[in-house]
Amino acid sequence: MSLLATNYLTPTGREEAWRFTPLKRLRGLHDGLASLGNHTSLYSRGNLATGVSFSLESLEPLASSDDVIIERIRGISPQVSHLHIAANSEISEPILLGRRGAALDSAEHSRVRISLGAHAVATVIMENTGACLLAEDLEIALAPGSRLSFITLQEFESTSVYTARHHAVIDKDAQFKSITITVGGDLVRILPTVEFISPGGSAELLGVYFATAGQFFEHRIHVDHAVPHAKSRVNFKGALTGRDAHTVWIGDVLIRAAAEGTDTYELNRNLLLSDGARADSVPNLEIETGEIIGAGHASTTGRFDDEQLFYLMSRGISLEDAKRLVVRGFFNEIITEIGIEEIINRLMVRIDTELEKAGA
Amino acid sequence: MSTLEIRDLKVSVDTDAGAVEILKGVDLTIKSGQTHAIMGPNGSGKSTLAYSIAGHPKYTIVGGSVTLDGADVLDMTVDERAKAGLFLAMQYPVEVPGVSVSNFLRTAATALRGEAPKLRTWTGEVKDAMQALNMDPAFAFRNVNEGFSGGEKKRHEIMQLELLKPKIAILDETDSGLDVDALRIVSEGVNRAKDKNNLGVVLITHYTRILQYIKPDFVHVFSNGRIVEEGGADLADKLETKGYADYVSN
Numbered sequence: 211m212s213l214l215a216t217n218y219l220t221p222t223g224r225e226e227a228w229r230f231t232p233l234k235r236l237r238g239l240h241d242g243l244a245s246l247g248n249h250t251s252l253y254s255r256g257n258l259a260t261g262v263s264f265s266l267e268s269l270e271p272l273a274s275s276d277d278v279i280i281e282r283i284r285g286i287s288p289q290v291s292h293l294h295i296a297a298n299s300e301i302s303e304p305i306l307l308g309r310r311g312a313a314l315d316s317a318e319h320s321r322v323r324i325s326l327g328a329h330a331v332a333t334v335i336m337e338n339t340g341a342c343l344l345a346e347d348l349e350i351a352l353a354p355g356s357r358l359s360f361i362t363l364q365e366f367e368s369t370s371v372y373t374a375r376h377h378a379v380i381d382k383d384a385q386f387k388s389i390t391i392t393v394g395g396d397l398v399r400i401l402p403t404v405e406f407i408s409p410g411g412s413a414e415l416l417g418v419y420f421a422t423a424g425q426f427f428e429h430r431i432h433v434d435h436a437v438p439h440a441k442s443r444v445n446f447k448g449a450l451t452g453r454d455a456h457t458v459w460i461g462d463v464l465i466r467a468a469a470e471g472t473d474t475y476e477l478n479r480n481l482l483l484s485d486g487a488r489a490d491s492v493p494n495l496e497i498e499t500g501e502i503i504g505a506g507h508a509s510t511t512g513r514f515d516d517e518q519l520f521y522l523m524s525r526g527i528s529l530e531d532a533k534r535l536v537v538r539g540f541f542n543e544i545i546t547e548i549g550i551e552e553i554i555n556r557l558m559v560r561i562d563t564e565l566e567k568a569g570a
Numbered sequence: 571m572s573t574l575e576i577r578d579l580k581v582s583v584d585t586d587a588g589a590v591e592i593l594k595g596v597d598l599t600i601k602s603g604q605t606h607a608i609m610g611p612n613g614s615g616k617s618t619l620a621y622s623i624a625g626h627p628k629y630t631i632v633g634g635s636v637t638l639d640g641a642d643v644l645d646m647t648v649d650e651r652a653k654a655g656l657f658l659a660m661q662y663p664v665e666v667p668g669v670s671v672s673n674f675l676r677t678a679a680t681a682l683r684g685e686a687p688k689l690r691t692w693t694g695e696v697k698d699a700m701q702a703l704n705m706d707p708a709f710a711f712r713n714v715n716e717g718f719s720g721g722e723k724k725r726h727e728i729m730q731l732e733l734l735k736p737k738i739a740i741l742d743e744t745d746s747g748l749d750v751d752a753l754r755i756v757s758e759g760v761n762r763a764k765d766k767n768n769l770g771v772v773l774i775t776h777y778t779r780i781l782q783y784i785k786p787d788f789v790h791v792f793s794n795g796r797i798v799e800e801g802g803a804d805l806a807d808k809l810e811t812k813g814y815a816d817y818v819s820n
């Protein structure tokens with residue numbers, strides 16, 4: 211039904227939003243040429259606590275999007291996998307979402323909604339695994355006073371293509387914290403975006419990405435301060451090693467004229483562990499009012515610190531182990547925020563293994 | 571019984587204006603159980619000597635030799651030097667973000683001992699080492715040197731010295747930045763390592779105070795990239811009153 215519109219919108223790579231992305235490797239997700247599968251890979255693992263429901267529903271989008279692929283997903287999939295946490299429910303255990311039955315030969319166009327009723331509190335973990343061609347429109351609705359920790363783990367196999375928008379709409383006094391981890395896939399392009407619709411909300415977007423030879427990982431953040439007195443923090447750390455490992459981090463923060471009392475800071479740090487890898491980092495702060503608490507950004511890209519390696523090695527630690535310690539240490543700040551020992555260890559081991567494979 | 575022999579060591583650093591020779595022929599022999607104090611003006615090359623022996627990549631060896639019991643130290647990687655029994659307590663210990671002291675120490679002990687220390691005895695070992703230096707056990711969970719005060723960093727260095735049990739240790743201004751109590755505590759740590767492991771010590775310092783706690787067998791005056799005078803403990807006292815005027819600019 212949306213064939214005309216999507217054909218019309220096919221990106222060429224000259225658009226600002228697409229200028230870094232290797233379009234060919236999207237395997238037809240961007241131009242609609244991918245053959246359509248009709249499976250829904252997202253499922254909820256384990257029992258759902260009282261106050262939590264997960265079902266397929268027909269839902270209208272929460273927010274508009276200017277992303278071509280998101281528009282195409284919406285055209286193709288009226289059904290939405292909806293995880294809802296009822297108002298006033300405090301869910302102590304993390305809610306686990308996983309993937310099954312996805313495939314590489316046909317594309318999945320997935321729509322997901324995570325909604326929290328007023329004053330609900332929850333942690334949601336989405337484990338993205340397997341070999342798949344997956345385009346996803348994920349929308350998160352936080353009702354007033356609710357609090358969500360949202361952890362997405364991109365642990366795909368090295369052939370996977372995942373392109374998604376993770377869009378949070380934050381109502382009055384709601385608190386959103388996301389941890390976006392990308393360590394697997396051929397091409398992963400995520401748009402972690404946030405929109406404040408009422409004062410008093412806060413968003414903390416944390417992320418880690420680690421790309422090895424040939425991998426392309428893009429994180430294109432957009433935080434829209436359209437209302438007064440909201441707070442946002444962005445902190446993404448990336449490491450790259452191997453030929454043609456390529457990461458892109460875009461941090462767009464917009465403080466509109468109405469957004470008095472805004473407090474925002476965004477940070478991106480990259481560690482280049484070998485030659486032949488490339489990290490693009492573009493922070494971008496647009497400020498339309500001077501009546502703010504604070505706004506800042508920083509971006510750094512560096513290599514192994516010789517002094518750190520020397521210090522560790524002078525205590526008998528081998529070069530390989532010293533590098534592993536430094537990389538683990540670099541990511542530690544964010545990965546420990548996940549707070550779940552099993553996942554932290556799994557990610558650290560994955561990082562160790564990738565590092566070892568890359569011979570960095 | 572170990573012997574560290576430094577013979578006619580010449581070292582340069584690369585600068586924008588080309589290589590600059592800092593060490594101009596250093597001769598020094600340190601044996602197990604001995605304590606050698608090195609004193610000398612700022613910029614004379616003391617830290618360069620310490621770093622060169624430890625293998626810091628910034629320094630280029632242009633001549634001479636360093637051997638530990640006959641083995642060519644200059645041919646070893648940095649970690650191999652530590653495994654051979656050398657230890658450097660740094661003048662400016664390095665911060666390693668995100669790496670906890672406990673993880674760091676365990677990784678180092680594992681590397682040096684050839685196997686991971688048994689978890690049960692290890693925890694006690696670390697606790698004792700920290701207690702001996704009056705360090706709060708909470709330091710184990712902090713990141714290596716991150717946010718440590720100057721004095722805390724130095725205690726942390728000596729704690730590693732006691733834990734890792736080297737044969738020969740070079741202490742580069744370990745006494746700088748220590749309050750009077752910490753100076754005594756740290757000195758006691760060094761003396762314990764001397765007693766227990768027959769440690770040989772090179773003590774680089776600007777002050778005679780530490781030499782009242784750690785008695786030197788030899789005092790060497792370092793100036794302009796070489797040792798220009800050697801003597802006993804009384805030489806340090808002479809330097810304290812007269813300064814380095816006799817030794818510089820010639």
Ligand SMILES: Nc1ncnc2c1ncn2[C@@H]1O[C@H](COP(=O)(O)OP(=O)(O)OP(=O)(O)O)[C@@H](O)[C@H]1O
Nearest residue numbers: 583584585590592611612613614615616617618619
């Ligand atoms: N990269 C460099 N470029 C130029 N000069 C350098 C460089 N690195 C070291 N030097 C010089 O080498 C000399 C010796 O430095 P070193 O740190 O060994 O002195 P030191 O005796 O330990 O001094 P201090 O008592 O102040 O600790 C100094 O003059 C220093 O400026």
Ligand SMILES: [Mg+2]
Nearest residue numbers: 616617618661
């Ligand atoms: Mg010095």
